[in-house]
Amino acid sequence: MTNTKKLYIKTYGCQMNVYDSERMAEALEVGGYEQTQDMDEADMILLNTCHIREKAAEKVYSDLGRLKPLHDAKPDLKIGVAGCVAQAEGQEIMRRQPMVDLVVGPQTYHRLPEMMKEVNAGRQALDTDFPEEDKFNLLPKRELPARNPSAFLTVQEGCDKFCAFCVVPYTRGAEVSRPAARILKEAQALVDRGVREITLLGQNVNAYHGHKGGLAGLIWDLAEIEDLKRIRFTTSHPNDMDDALIDAHGTCEKLMPYLHLPVQSGSDRILKAMNRKHTADAYRALIARIREARPDLMFSGDFIVGFPGETDEDFEATLQLVRDVHYGQAYSFKYSARPGTPAAEKPDVPAEIAHERLQRLQALLTEQQYQTQSDMVGRTVNVLFEKQGRQEGQLIGKSDYLHAVHAVAPVDMIGTVQPVRITKSMTNSLTGQLISD
Ligand code: 5AD
Numbered sequence: 001m002t003n004t005k006k007l008y009i010k011t012y013g014c015q016m017n018v019y020d021s022e023r024m025a026e027a028l029e030v031g032g033y034e035q036t037q038d039m040d041e042a043d044m045i046l047l048n049t050c051h052i053r054e055k056a057a058e059k060v061y062s063d064l065g066r067l068k069p070l071h072d073a074k075p076d077l078k079i080g081v082a083g084c085v086a087q088a089e090g091q092e093i094m095r096r097q098p099m100v101d102l103v104v105g106p107q108t109y110h111r112l113p114e115m116m117k118e119v120n121a122g123r124q125a126l127d128t129d130f131p132e133e134d135k136f137n138l139l140p141k142r143e144l145p146a147r148n149p150s151a152f153l154t155v156q157e158g159c160d161k162f163c164a165f166c167v168v169p170y171t172r173g174a175e176v177s178r179p180a181a182r183i184l185k186e187a188q189a190l191v192d193r194g195v196r197e198i199t200l201l202g203q204n205v206n207a208y209h210g211h212k213g214g215l216a217g218l219i220w221d222l223a224e225i226e227d228l229k230r231i232r233f234t235t236s237h238p239n240d241m242d243d244a245l246i247d248a249h250g251t252c253e254k255l256m257p258y259l260h261l262p263v264q265s266g267s268d269r270i271l272k273a274m275n276r277k278h279t280a281d282a283y284r285a286l287i288a289r290i291r292e293a294r295p296d297l298m299f300s301g302d303f304i305v306g307f308p309g310e311t312d313e314d315f316e317a318t319l320q321l322v323r324d325v326h327y328g329q330a331y332s333f334k335y336s337a338r339p340g341t342p343a344a345e346k347p348d349v350p351a352e353i354a355h356e357r358l359q360r361l362q363a364l365l366t367e368q369q370y371q372t373q374s375d376m377v378g379r380t381v382n383v384l385f386e387k388q389g390r391q392e393g394q395l396i397g398k399s400d401y402l403h404a405v406h407a408v409a410p411v412d413m414i415g416t417v418q419p420v421r422i423t424k425s426m427t428n429s430l431t432g433q434l435i436s437d
């Protein structure tokens with residue numbers, strides 16, 4: 001008989017946290033924990049947190065508050081806080097919520113098995129170092145069960161850009177790239193387990209320098225893995241889109257025609273205050289060059305409204321940039337002052353104004369998203385089927401352009417790329433018909 005304990009992980013924030021959660025689950029497997037989707041049966045609950053905006057950080061404390069009754073009823077329940085709130089707040093978390101057993105930052109989770117020994121001995125464990133050793137090397141290998149055809153793989157972490165609003169350079173630290181050889185090995189192992197699409201992750205992924213050819217060099221090497229059908233990467237900074245990467249978008253068939261390229265604002269004055277180090281026109285010119293290499297490439301972006309000092313005119317410049325680029329999809333946020341960042345010292349734009357701008361920007365972005373989706377109707381796109389849909393006989397997958405697509409198809413097509421003719425556009429997905437020979 002084994003005495004397997006149950007681990008429940010809640011992941012907040014970005015895709016890198018999704019990847020980190022998987023790796024933490026693997027690290028905890030060594031300590032006898034098996035993952036569950038049911039919080040009530042958990043012996044340990046781990047919150048993998050996000051600090052990017054105030055709301056995300058505060059949510060962690062309110063969620064901890066909500067766990068209190070569960071913990072009172074089950075005093076042996078272990079509670080851990082990981083991720084960027086753990087890094088930023090450290091001991092403060094245990095001060096505000098003494099029931100928390102474990103606080104682990106994003107760079108030290110390979111030490112989880114050791115930390116759990118402390119926790120199991122009834123002591124609190126905290127580790128928010130930026131250690132010398134590479135956490136990826138010390139983690140157990142990703143092996144065994146077949147998995148979803150699409151996987152994330154972290155290749156680069158941290159950021160040296162210091163945008164004036166952003167906590168990432170403080171919570172994730174300086175930019176570090178993993179060596180290409182290790183990434184290729186991990187990618188091969190994922191493919192051996194049935195993965196057909198890999199999304200390379202990094203806070204500043206196109207600044208990757210673990211390969212002599214940069215990110216493009218890594219992509220070309222990955223493209224050699226026969227059963228790997230698709231490669232994507234996110235998130236990129238406009239200033240790191242080098243010629244080789246733009247060229248790869250035109251020439252590497254496995255590199256998908258979708259690019260998340262945040263610009264944050266369309267006003268040069270605000271871009272300067274944000275320390276983005278490029279102008280709106282430089283971004284427009286970059287988009288034009290990428291489109292020249294790959295005309296059908298779909299762009300996605302991030303925008304912040306209400307950055308300190310943003311005037312109506314600055315905001316209009318953002319709307320104009322959005323109209324010029326035409327995004328397939330985008331994320332937009334109200335500026336949130338983060339303690340310790342340079343912009344936090346400056347006076348906020350009044351909340352109602354920021355709110356109204358966000359509504360207007362989101363309306364425009366949604367219109368562009370719908371437009372892009374309805375333009376797909378009648379076209380045939382390649383879809384990588386990932387899982388069964390809710391409707392009988394239906395599978396769900398992603399198109400090359402990252403649209404979710406539903407189509408009636410046999411279950412053994414999961415993990416394969418198939419041509420699908422799009423027949424209908426819905427709010428956040430497309431429906432289509434399998435093209436059979
Ligand atoms: N306030 C609002 N949005 C922010 N982002 C980063 N920091 C902040 C902040 N302080 C947004 C940016 C970034 C995305 C991940 O989150 O748009 O690209």
Ligand code: SF4
Binds near residue numbers: 160163167168169
């Ligand atoms: Fe944050 Fe991205 Fe700017 Fe780095 S480049 S500081 S992660 S917004």
